[in-house]
Amino acid sequence: MKKVQGLLFALFITVLALAGCGGNEQEKAGTVATTAKKDTAQQEAVQFPVTLTDAVQNEVTIEAKPEKIVSLMPSNTEIAFGLDLGEQIVGVSDFDNYPEEAAKKEKIGGMEFNVEKILSLKPDLVLAHASSADAGEAGLQQLREAGITVLVTNNAANFTEVYETIRLIGTATGKKEKAETVIADMEKKVEEIKTKAQEIKEVDRKSVFVEVSPAPEVYAAGKNTFIDEMLQIINAKNTVTEEGWPKMESEAVIKSNPEVIITTHGYYTSEPVKNVISREGWQNISAVKENRVVDVHSDKVTRTGPRLTEGVEELAKAVYPDIFK
Structure with a gap:
């Protein structure tokens, strides 16, 4: 190519053309990604309002996709993070240690949660748990009276009930499809182990x-x-x-x-x-x-x-x- 100046010029033009195409492709990719995000947001918005029956048989209506969530139980926190709700989680219990991001969230207490602390975080949704719902009923009622939606998940005794909890949290937070993906992955792994066993x-x-x-x-x-x-x-x-x-x-x-x-x-x-x-x-x-x-x-x-x-x-x-x- 060093011997033929014309070839160098042609190569230079080709590189420019390819760069231009690359830029166009990046623009297209960016447009597609933006459109996908908009479509996902619209799909999530369509799911609300939604009315659910929680683990203590309370009928709970969630008017819009929760933007700020407090979790009172480590299992609920892990499920929420598994549903890509890490950014929405603003408070967790003192026992939450997974994933690492959970440890950086505001702490709201242990089995005896701090109602005032939760109120200060101004959550749209509080994820409670049936195992401590009776002991913490007075505090949960305070949250309800303050206008905060409280959803109590079940005290799962088997995988089926764990899947039910994942679906419940997924439906309550606009993550129904993600919940089904998480459940399908779990079922697949369990089946692989069972088959080998x-x-x-x-x-x-x-x-x-x-x-x-x-x-x-x-x-x-x-x-x-x-x-x-x-x-x-x-x-x-x-x-x-x-x-x-x-x-x-x-x-x-x-x-x-x-x-x-x-x-x-x-x-x-x-x-x-x-x-x-x-x-x-x-x-x-x-x-x-x-x-x-x-x-x-x-x-x-x-x-x-x-x-x-x-x-x-x-x-x-x-x-x-x-x-x-």
Whole structure:
């Protein structure tokens, strides 16, 4: 090209033309993106007003898409962030630690939330939770009387109820489509794990004891809890036959002789595994003898939000490490 000046000129013109085309394409892309944003905003606006029945059977009408949201429960916060509502969240509970952005939000208290603090944030919507709705009813009523919409989500005991909560929050905030996407992703992950677990032969199924608090008062995951459902998904047997979250006596655990013991309290006990294996009489339990005591991420297996599927995966790896690598 150095020898032919005409070719250089032609190349220069070509580059300019391509640059011009690139600019036009960028303009077009920008226009498409802007149009898409407008379309999304219009779709969200069409969804309101909306009337919903919440977990305590209150009929709640939301007139317009909430711009400022306060969440009183970590699970609701995780769901809201999962629905891309991070910018709308203005206040969270003292226990909120995920995602990282949640920790930077204004804190409104713990189980006993600060009504005055919430009022000062001027939210359009407060996401409460059925597990604390009775204890906090007086405060919630104050918020309602101040003109703030309060929506109580259910105290989910299984994946179906978690999906219901995600749909409820999605509908209340104009994120119905995003909610369905989140649910579909969770269902897909659960199904993948379940399919892989079905390959485990009956003779190889493990019996598992899941404790959610350490000695001296040991509480465990019983029947009809989401942890019990997780164990079913990974094709493991729950050694706890009681309903809910029963307090367990050492003799009963020793007698059930679990092959794997899972703890979920490592976030506040320094040595959860040592806590288990050092208990009197537990040395003869199969899980202890075979070094099958594992601590898993508490929030992922106990917080009823989008990360529950990660919790299922952690449980699967803890119980069947050779299969779920």
